[in-house]
Amino acid sequence: DTAVSQTPKYLVTQMGNDKSIKCEQNLGHDTMYWYKQDSKKFLKIMFSYNNKELIINETVPNRFSPKSPDKAHLNLHINSLELGDSAVYFCASSPRSGGNSDTQYFGPGTRLTVL
Amino acid sequence: AQSVTQLGSHVSVSEGALVLLRCNYSSSVPPYLFWYVQYPNQGLQLLLKYTSAATLVKGINGFEAEFKKSETSFHLTKPSAHMSDAAEYFCAVTGTGNQFYFGTGTSLTVIP
Numbered sequence: 001d002t003a004v005s006q007t008p009k010y011l012v013t014q015m016g017n018d019k020s021i022k023c024e025q026n027l028g029h030d031t032m033y034w035y036k037q038d039s040k041k042f043l044k045i046m047f048s049y050n051n052k053e054l055i056i057n058e059t060v061p062n063r064f065s066p067k068s069p070d071k072a073h074l075n076l077h078i079n080s081l082e083l084g085d086s087a088v089y090f091c092a093s094s095p096r097s098g099g100n101s102d103t104q105y106f107g108p109g110t111r112l113t114v115l
Numbered sequence: 116a117q118s119v120t121q122l123g124s125h126v127s128v129s130e131g132a133l134v135l136l137r138c139n140y141s142s143s144v145p146p147y148l149f150w151y152v153q154y155p156n157q158g159l160q161l162l163l164k165y166t167s168a169a170t171l172v173k174g175i176n177g178f179e180a181e182f183k184k185s186e187t188s189f190h191l192t193k194p195s196a197h198m199s200d201a202a203e204y205f206c207a208v209t210g211t212g213n214q215f216y217f218g219t220g221t222s223l224t225v226i227p
Contacts (some may be wrong), residue, residue, distance in 0.1 A: 106158035
């Protein structure tokens with residue numbers, strides 16, 4: 001059983017399009033995250049949700065909008081895609097909000113390529 | 116504020132040799148520190164973590180790391196490298212709300 005799953009694994013699209021990436025975790029965790037990994041492998045947090053509530057929102061363009069229908073799902077919608085959005089996007093989850101020693105469990109990533 | 120610095124973006128070792136990947140942290144509060152490994156085209160997998168219980172932490176696949184407060188370091192070691200250890204390694208420190216601050220990663224190459 002996959003603990004944190006993401007779909008799709010690969011996403012190729014044209015500039016200006018709108019796309020979504022889905023994430024699901026079956027670990028019963030309260031907190032979920034979205035990270036962006038750029039071409040130099042640098043990982044940066046974008047958003048964090050705890051029990052469907054946004055708790056971290058880093059400096060991310062408004063074109064990116066996370067949505068959490070329930071605590072097991074955190075989707076990422078991106079409007080008006082730009083070339084610079086090309087990256088690998090990782091979803092992650094951890095047991096609880098504020099648990100600084102908690103391990104984060106990562107999904108396999110979604111490689112987004114904007115042409 | 117929390118941050119980590121990984122010295123050496125690329126490290127090459129011979130199979131069977133010692134692996135040493137460096138991580139120095141900066142934290143305004145007692146830190147929790149993590150090492151993750153990323154194999155090609157995969158997500159990140161936890162190797163080990165320091166949560167103040169013991170300064171020498173043992174992880175999976177024969178890796179270990181030692182927390183040294185005086186040196187603000189949390190270097191990752193493995194006595195004998197295997198070909199399967201070739202991957203990208205990330206050090207991370209947590210801040211508020213369990214926010215992870217990752218280092219820039221170290222790519223490990225194992226030479227047969």
